[in-house]
Each structure stands twice: as structure tokens, then as C-alpha cells.
Amino acid sequence: MSSPPDPSPYFAALAQLRRDKTDVPPHIAVANHKGGIGKSFLTQAIAVAAAETGHYVLVIDMDAQGNVTRRLRAQLPAAPEQRAAASLAAVLPNPGRGDAARILTPCGYGGIYTERIMVAPADLDLELLALTAGQPAAERRLLRALTGVVAPFDLVLIDCPPSLLSHQIDLAWTASDYVLMPCEAEFDAVQSARRIRERIERDSHKLNEDLRIAGIIVNRYRNLAVHKNRAEEMEKISGPGGVCPVRIPELTSLKDMSENARPIAENGSQGRDMAALFRDVYTWTRTRISELEKAA
Numbered sequence: 001m002s003s004p005p006d007p008s009p010y011f012a013a014l015a016q017l018r019r020d021k022t023d024v025p026p027h028i029a030v031a032n033h034k035g036g037i038g039k040s041f042l043t044q045a046i047a048v049a050a051a052e053t054g055h056y057v058l059v060i061d062m063d064a065q066g067n068v069t070r071r072l073r074a075q076l077p078a079a080p081e082q083r084a085a086a087s088l089a090a091v092l093p094n095p096g097r098g099d100a101a102r103i104l105t106p107c108g109y110g111g112i113y114t115e116r117i118m119v120a121p122a123d124l125d126l127e128l129l130a131l132t133a134g135q136p137a138a139e140r141r142l143l144r145a146l147t148g149v150v151a152p153f154d155l156v157l158i159d160c161p162p163s164l165l166s167h168q169i170d171l172a173w174t175a176s177d178y179v180l181m182p183c184e185a186e187f188d189a190v191q192s193a194r195r196i197r198e199r200i201e202r203d204s205h206k207l208n209e210d211l212r213i214a215g216i217i218v219n220r221y222r223n224l225a226v227h228k229n230r231a232e233e234m235e236k237i238s239g240p241g242g243v244c245p246v247r248i249p250e251l252t253s254l255k256d257m258s259e260n261a262r263p264i265a266e267n268g269s270q271g272r273d274m275a276a277l278f279r280d281v282y283t284w285t286r287t288r289i290s291e292l293e294k295a296a
């Protein structure tokens with residue numbers, strides 16, 4: 001049985017490499033109330049795109065399904081009790097400042113991806129955190145665990161579960177600056193995105209007053225009149241200019257990216273085109289965040 005690699009030498013080397021970087025990177029929660037809409041898909045794709053752009057990315061898997069953990073090939077031991085011990089489930093019940101550092105695991109793709117993407121992996125036991133949600137300041141536990149850990153990175157991405165009022169969402173949003181929503185151009189998905197916005201408006205004073213919607217990324221887009229109309233409705237949720245003009249189509253090669261847990265660029269010429277598309281999505285997201293920062 002293989003143990004996960006010890007991330008501390010890697011992390012020390014990364015910190016050394018980036019030692020001049022003192023600012024805290026944007027923390028982006030990838031969320032939508034609706035399941036199966038592409039949250040983990042977008043988290044994987046943006047992490048990969050950021051790495052290809054030369055950025056260092058920390059991916060926090062806040063979904064007990066652990067999909068983005070698997071899709072980024074972050075290694076966890078096979079035995080259930082050891083898996084939990086090597087994941088966020090072991091850190092978050094009672095974290096000290098910066099405790100997330102001890103479970104960080106590099107992306108397993110090799111090359112620039114392993115060099116530039118680190119994962120805070122999830123395991124099924126993450127569900128059990130809800131049992132201690134009533135403790136004082138429980139929703140700040142992820143933020144506390146990340147303190148000081150994030151400085152070497154250019155971006156922190158938090159993959160959220162398909163829920164709205166869960167403790168995992170509270171943890172993710174308390175630690176985030178922005179929420180980025182993947183959304184399909186169909187009624188139920190748009191309603192789910194609207195509920196995300198409404199919850200931010202209603203509860204940010206309790207969770208995180210600085211939390212803002214970065215924008216919406218339209219997924220599985222087709223050039224149909226109904227899809228165009230729904231995309232226009234999304235702008236009412238995200239605010240003017242808040243819908244990424246780069247639309248993501250539904251393609252088998254994109255499905256393969258998550259099924260086979262590989263970077264999309266490695267999937268032939270269509271894969272390379274899609275990798276370029278996701279780099280455009282990433283550039284748009286960074287530009288949008290800069291504009292929101294300036295406007296604040």
C-alpha cells in the first residue's frame with residue numbers, strides 16, 4: 001500500500017521559489033446549488049489552465065465525494081482510515097493555524113502540473129464535519145487551517161459540494177473572496193445560480209462580508225435561441241459583464257478530461273483547442289476579479 005508523498009519538502013521548495021511573493025492570492029469558491037453542472041470539472045480545468053499560464057494553484061476539495069482530488073490525481077492511501085488521516089477530514093475538525101500544510105498533495109499529472117498544482121484532498125469523512133458545526137466559529141476552520149499556507153500560490157480554488165446551506169459551503173465561503181459559478185443555459189441551473197446569489201446577499205454579513213460573485217461560466221452551451229436567452233438571464237445574477245463570453249461546449253473529449261483524470265491538452269488537437277479555451281476562461285476570470293477589486 002502506498003503512502004501519499006510527504007508534501008513538506010515540496011512545499012518548502014515552493015515557498016523558497018516564491019519567497020518574494022507576499023500578497024495573498026484570490027480565493028475562489030466554485031459553486032452552484034445544482035449537482036452535476038460542472039463545478040469539479042471547472043475547478044480541474046481552471047487549475048490546469050492556470051498552471052499552463054505559469055501560475056501556482058492550491059485546490060481545496062470541499063466535497064466529500066473527492067471528485068477533484070481524484071481528477072487531479074492527488075494521491076491518497078487506499079485504506080479508508082488512512083485516507084481520512086491524509087485528507088482535510090483529519091485537519092478541519094480542530095485545526096491550528098496553517099495545519100492544511102500537512103495534508104497538501106501534489107497533482108499527479110507530472111511535469112508543470114505536479115510542479116504548480118497542490119491539492120488539499122477530500123475524503124468521505126469530510127461529511128462528518130457537519131456534526132461539529134455548532135462549535136463556536138466552526139465555519140472559520142478552513143480559513144484558520146489555510147492561514148500562512150497560501151502565500152506561495154497565485155490562486156486558491158475551492159471546489160464546493162452541490163449544496164447551499166451545508167456546513168461545507170459555510171466553510172468554503174468563509175474562506176473565499178469570490179464565488180465563481182458554472183451554469184448551464186437551462187431553467188433549473190439558472191435558478192440554482194440565483195439561489196447562490198440570494199444566499200450570499202442574505203448571509204454574507206454572518207459568513208464573510210467581503211464575499212462577491214466573480215462571475216458565471218456557461219457550460220454545455222449550444223448555439224440555440226433558448227440558450228442565448230438563458231445566458232442573458234445569467235447576467236442579472238452575476239451583474240453587468242459578469243458572464244464569461246467564452247462558452248464551454250459539451251464534448252466527449254471534455255468528459256474524458258474528468259473520466260481519465262488527465263489534462264485536456266493531452267487529448268489530441270481538439271484537446272489542445274479546449275486547453276486554449278480554458279486558458280481564455282482563466283484570463284477572463286482574472287481580469288474580472290481585477291476589475292471588481294478596482295471598483296471596490
Ligand SMILES: Nc1ncnc2c1ncn2[C@@H]1O[C@H](COP(=O)(O)OP(=O)(O)OP(=O)(O)O)[C@@H](O)[C@H]1O
Nearest residue numbers: 035036037038039040041162249250251254255258
Ligand atoms: N462541457 C462538458 N462536456 C462534457 N462533459 C462535461 C462537461 N461539463 C461537465 N461534464 C461532465 O459532467 C459530469 C458532471 O460534472 P462535474 O462532476 O464536474 O459536476 P459537479 O457540479 O462537480 O457535480 P457534483 O454536484 O456532483 O459535485 C462529469 O462527468 C463531467 O466530466
Ligand SMILES: [Mg+2]
Nearest residue numbers: 039040063067
Ligand atoms: Mg463536484
